[in-house]
Amino acid sequence: MIRRTLAVVALAAGALAAVSGSPFRAERATIDVAQLAHAVAVEEDHVTALELAQWIRDRKPGLRIIDLRTAAEFAEYHVPRAERIAFEQLLGTPFRPTETIVLISDGGAHAAQAWVFLRALGHRDVYFLRGGLGEWLDEVMSPSKPTDLTRYFGGMPRPHANGAVTAETIRRRGC
Amino acid sequence: MNALVVAVGIGIAFGFALERAGLGDARKLAGQFYGTDFTVLKVMFSAIVTAMLGAYWLGRLGVVDLSQVYVPETWFLPQLAGGAIFGAGFVLAGLCPGTSCVAAATGRGDGALVMLGMFAGVLGSGLAFDAFRGFYESTARGALTLPQLLGVPYGVVVCAVVVMALLAFTIAEKLEARA
Numbered sequence: 001m002i003r004r005t006l007a008v009v010a011l012a013a014g015a016l017a018a019v020s021g022s023p024f025r026a027e028r029a030t031i032d033v034a035q036l037a038h039a040v041a042v043e044e045d046h047v048t049a050l051e052l053a054q055w056i057r058d059r060k061p062g063l064r065i066i067d068l069r070t071a072a073e074f075a076e077y078h079v080p081r082a083e084r085i086a087f088e089q090l091l092g093t094p095f096r097p098t099e100t101i102v103l104i105s106d107g108g109a110h111a112a113q114a115w116v117f118l119r120a121l122g123h124r125d126v127y128f129l130r131g132g133l134g135e136w137l138d139e140v141m142s143p144s145k146p147t148d149l150t151r152y153f154g155g156m157p158r159p160h161a162n163g164a165v166t167a168e169t170i171r172r173r174g175c
Numbered sequence: 176m177n178a179l180v181v182a183v184g185i186g187i188a189f190g191f192a193l194e195r196a197g198l199g200d201a202r203k204l205a206g207q208f209y210g211t212d213f214t215v216l217k218v219m220f221s222a223i224v225t226a227m228l229g230a231y232w233l234g235r236l237g238v239v240d241l242s243q244v245y246v247p248e249t250w251f252l253p254q255l256a257g258g259a260i261f262g263a264g265f266v267l268a269g270l271c272p273g274t275s276c277v278a279a280a281t282g283r284g285d286g287a288l289v290m291l292g293m294f295a296g297v298l299g300s301g302l303a304f305d306a307f308r309g310f311y312e313s314t315a316r317g318a319l320t321l322p323q324l325l326g327v328p329y330g331v332v333v334c335a336v337v338v339m340a341l342l343a344f345t346i347a348e349k350l351e352a353r354a
Contacts (some may be wrong), residue, residue, distance in 0.1 A: 007341055007344070010224055010228065010337050010340070010341070011337060011338070011341060013228045013232065013337070014228065014333055014334040014336070014337030014338065015334055015337075017228070017231050017232070017235075017329075017330035017331075017333040017334055018328075018330045018331050018333070018334035019330065020235055020330050021235070021328070021330065022235075022328065022329050022330070023230070023231050023232070023233075023234030023235040023241050023329055023330075024234065024241050024242055024329070083315070083317050084317070085317060089323055092242075092320075092322070092323060093242075093317075093318060094241070094242050094243065094244055094245060094246045094318060095242065095243070096243065096245055097243055121242060122240070
C-alpha cells in the first residue's frame with residue numbers, strides 16, 4: 001500500500017514537472033543596470049589576453065574558460081583549457097560559485113553579450129576576453145615581440161612561418 | 176572544512192541506507208546480474224527518482240539555484256570503458272565500491288578484499304596514468320545533461336525518468352516472482 005502511494009506521488013510530481021517549465025532561475029533573471037554600468041566603467045567586465053594567459057599559466061584556482069564559437073572553429077584552434085559551450089546552451093550550464101568564468105568569442109561581441117546574461121543570472125566572477133580570440137592570437141601567440149607567455153604557450157613572434165596558427169589565419173570571422 | 180564534515184555525514188547516511196537495504200551482501204548484489212534479485216535496481220532507481228524530483232521542485236520553487244549545482248563533466252569513450260570495467264568488477268566481486276565499504280564495515284571478509292582490490296586498482300591506475308592519459312582526456316563533452324543532449328525541456332525528462340523507473344520496478348517485481 002505504501003509503495004503504491006509513493007508510486008502515485010512520484011508519477012504526479014513527474015507529470016506536473018512536464019508542464020511546469022524550467023527549474024532554472026534563468027527565466028527569473030534580473031539586471032541591475034547601474035551595477036553593470038559600474039563594472040564596465042571600472043573595467044571589471046573583461047580581461048586582456050595577457051591577463052588570461054597569466055591566469056592559465058599560474059593555474060588560477062576555479063578558472064573556467066568558455067569558448068562560444070562554433071564546434072568547427074573550436075576544433076581548428078582554441079585557447080588551452082577552454083571548453084566549448086554553444087551560446088544558446090550557456091544559460092542552462094551549471095557554474096559553481098567558486099569558479100572564475102572567462103568568455104571567449106571571435107571578436108568579443110558575443111562574449112560581452114554572454115557576460116551580461118551571466119551577470120543577470122547572479123554570477124559575480126565572470127569576464128569576457130576583451131578582443132576575442134584575435135587578441136589572444138595577436139598578443140600571446142604571435143606578438144611582434146615574444147614574451148615568456150608566448151614561449152610558454154608555444155607561440156612565435158611575427159613574422160611567422162610554416163603555416164603556424166596566427167591571428168592572420170584565424171580571426172574575426174564573426175562575432 | 177565544512178564541506179568535508181557534510182561529506183562524512185552524507186557518506187555515513189549513504190552507507191547506513193545501503194546496509195539497511197541489504198546491499199552489503201554480495202549474493203544479493205550478484206542476484207541483479209542473474210535476474211533473481213532486483214534490490215540494487217530498486218534501491219538505486221528509487222534514490223535517483225527521489226533526488227531528481229527533489230532537485231527539480233526545489234529549483235522550480237526557487238529554494239535551490241540549480242545552476243549552482245555541480246554537474247560532473249562527460250568524457251564519452253573513457254567513461255564508457257570505465258563503466259564496462261566497473262560492471263565486470265561488480266559482477267566478479269559481487270560488490271561495488273560503496274557496498275564493499277558497507278560489507279567491510281559489517282565485518283565481511285569479501286568486502287575487505289574487494290576494498291583492497293579497489294585501492295590496488297586506484298594505485299595501479301595512478302602509476303600507469305601517463306600511458307593512457309590521451310584516452311582519459313578524449314571525447315570531452317563538457318557538463319552534459321539529458322535535457323541538453325535530447326533537446327527537450329527539463330520537466331519532460333523528469334517525467335520520462337519517473338515513468339521509466341515505475342515500469343522498471345513493475346517488470347523487476349514480475350521477474351523476481353518468477354525466479
